[in-house]
Structures are given as C-alpha cells and as structure tokens.
Amino acid sequence: MSRSNDPEYTSDQDAAESNGAAKLGSIYVKEAEKYDKSLVESWRSDMDGMLIFAGLFSASLTAFLVESYSSLTANSADTTVQLLTQISHQLSAMANNTTYTPLAQEPFKPATSSLVCNLLWFISLGLSLACALIATLLKQWAQDFLHRANMRSSPVARARVYSYLYDGLKRFKIHVIVDLIPALLHGALFFFFAGLIAFLLPVNELMVAIVATILGLAIGTYMFLTILPLVASNSPYRTPMTNTFWKLYEQVNNAWRPMDCHQDLVTSPIENMLYEAQKPAPSRED
Known part of the structure; x- marks a missing residue:
C-alpha cells in the first residue's frame, strides 16, 4: 500500500x-x-x-x-452722521423759509x-x-x-x-x-498671506511690498523644495505636492521617450530613491 x-x-x-x-x-x-x-x-x-x-x-x-x-x-456711525447732516440742513431750510431737497444716498459698496x-x-x-x-x-x-x-x-x-x-x-x-492634510494647511497659510496683502493695500504701500516679498520668497522656497526630490532622489526635503509633480514629470518624460524606454516601475519619488540607491557609486563605496 x-x-x-x-x-x-x-x-x-x-x-x-x-x-x-x-x-x-x-x-x-x-x-x-x-x-x-x-x-x-x-x-x-x-x-x-x-x-x-x-x-x-x-x-x-x-x-x-x-x-x-x-x-x-456700512458703518453705523457714518450713517448716523449723514442723517444728522440731513436733519440739520432741513431745519436750516425751514428757518430760512426755503426748500431743502435731500440728496439721494447711494447704496453702500x-x-x-x-x-x-x-x-x-x-x-x-x-x-x-x-x-x-x-x-x-x-x-x-x-x-x-x-x-x-x-x-x-x-x-x-x-x-x-x-x-x-x-x-x-x-x-x-x-x-x-x-x-492632503499638510497640503490643505499650506494652502491656508498662502491664502492668509495673500489676504493680508489685500488688507494692507489701502493702508500703506511699503507694508504691502514687505508682505508681498515675504510671500514671494515663501512660495519660491516651497516650489524649490517640491521639485528638489525630482532632481536629487536622496534629498531629505519634500512637500505634499512632490508626488503630484513627480507624476506630471513622469507623464511628460514618457510622452517624449520612445515606447521601449518607458520606466513604468518607478511610480513615486520613494521608489526612485530606492532605484538610485541600488546603483553602484564610487562615493558610497569608499
């Protein structure tokens, strides 16, 4: 058996x-x-x-x-002043036996x-x-x-x-x-600074220029840190938008590369870092 x-x-x-x-x-x-x-x-x-x-x-x-x-x-104080002014003019006209025609008030904008x-x-x-x-x-x-x-x-x-x-x-x-969560918070900060520029615009041009310069430097630094991992895969800096820019970067590259040269395996900056880390490099072998 x-x-x-x-x-x-x-x-x-x-x-x-x-x-x-x-x-x-x-x-x-x-x-x-x-x-x-x-x-x-x-x-x-x-x-x-x-x-x-x-x-x-x-x-x-x-x-x-x-x-x-x-x-x-509308400012209630300004509205009160306008009403008191009209009443004063009307009383003056009545005292002088004249006719007072109040001006039409434009709606507040x-x-x-x-x-x-x-x-x-x-x-x-x-x-x-x-x-x-x-x-x-x-x-x-x-x-x-x-x-x-x-x-x-x-x-x-x-x-x-x-x-x-x-x-x-x-x-x-x-x-x-x-x-997405830090991206929302970063967007909130940028909208705040943009609103601050609009808030200071009727106040002082110098203050607007200072805030606009700070905002421009912040946006420039943010974009630099976003794109840096696409150029240097071992960069410790990144932003929540890095993955989005990576996908756009890969789509543009694949559109210009021949079909047999497409690298479909590398789908994120992390995978690109792992791929680059496996390559032999004299600086890391010493």
Whole structure:
C-alpha cells in the first residue's frame, strides 16, 4: 500500500503543513505588526502636530476676520452722521423759509480690497478647519485599522487580515489623504498671506511690498523644495505636492521617450530613491 494512502501519514503531513503555515504566519504577523504600528504612530504624531497648528492658526485668523468683516457692511456711525447732516440742513431750510431737497444716498459698496481680503481669509479658514476635521478622522481610521488587524488570535488568520487591510490602504489611497492634510494647511497659510496683502493695500504701500516679498520668497522656497526630490532622489526635503509633480514629470518624460524606454516601475519619488540607491557609486563605496 502506498504511503500517500496511509491515513496516519496523511494526518502527519497535514499537521506538518499546518505547523509550517502557522510558523510562516507568525513571522509575517510579527513583521506586519511592527510595520503597521510604526506607520500608524507616524500618522498619529503628524496629525497631532497638524491639529495643534490648525487650531492656533484658526484662532489667530478668526481675530483678523472679526476686524476685516466690519468693512463689508456700512458703518453705523457714518450713517448716523449723514442723517444728522440731513436733519440739520432741513431745519436750516425751514428757518430760512426755503426748500431743502435731500440728496439721494447711494447704496453702500465695500471696497474691492475688502472683498478680496475677506474672500481669501474665509477660504483660508475653511481649509484650516477642513485640515483639522480630516486629521481627526485619520486618527480614528488609524486606530480602527490596528483594532481590526488584531481581532483574530490565529497567526494565519491575522496574517490574512493584515494583508487584506493593507491592500485596502493601497487600494483606497489613504497615503494621498495623509499628504492632503499638510497640503490643505499650506494652502491656508498662502491664502492668509495673500489676504493680508489685500488688507494692507489701502493702508500703506511699503507694508504691502514687505508682505508681498515675504510671500514671494515663501512660495519660491516651497516650489524649490517640491521639485528638489525630482532632481536629487536622496534629498531629505519634500512637500505634499512632490508626488503630484513627480507624476506630471513622469507623464511628460514618457510622452517624449520612445515606447521601449518607458520606466513604468518607478511610480513615486520613494521608489526612485530606492532605484538610485541600488546603483553602484564610487562615493558610497569608499
């Protein structure tokens, strides 16, 4: 009789395969748990910093909005002065037996600089609050991710859950959301400075020039740090817009390169850094 038909041999073989799968699952779970905890902790620390900054920034911006919002409505003091002036002229006309025809009052129109300033600042406040909301949701998603990954005690089951959930992270591009949060906050800052220029425009031209220069330097530095990883893959500097510019850069390159020269494997600055790190370099071999 063949050993493959022996029930005891088959049982021992199944037990050995089960033990092997359990050991392999334990190793996978250990590494996956270490990676996922590190990833979630980095998200949490980033989100905590974003929430603190967004809260302080929103509070400061609200103080500016309280001051600037009054310029969008008619000043009650000016309206009172106009009414008193009309009454005075009418009384004078009655005393002199003359007829006084009040001038038609034009409806109040806020200055263009006030409209632009308040528009930019309200957009900035909206972006800051959206950043805080998404950061709060992301912290909840990260906590829920770890909770669901540890719901099963079997190493094989946990390994499958870890793989399934991580595939969900990649499929629904949660990394894009992680990069979106600081991008919203950066956008809120730029809108704030642009609104500050509009706010100072009717006040003093020198102050406008100083703020505009600071804003121009900030935008220039931001764009430089965004593009630098595309030129130097080992650059430690990057911004949330780096991945977007990388995709545009790759699309332009692929449009001009022959079809057989397309590099479809390099899809992000991180993968490009790993690819460049594998190349032999005399400076790193010394």
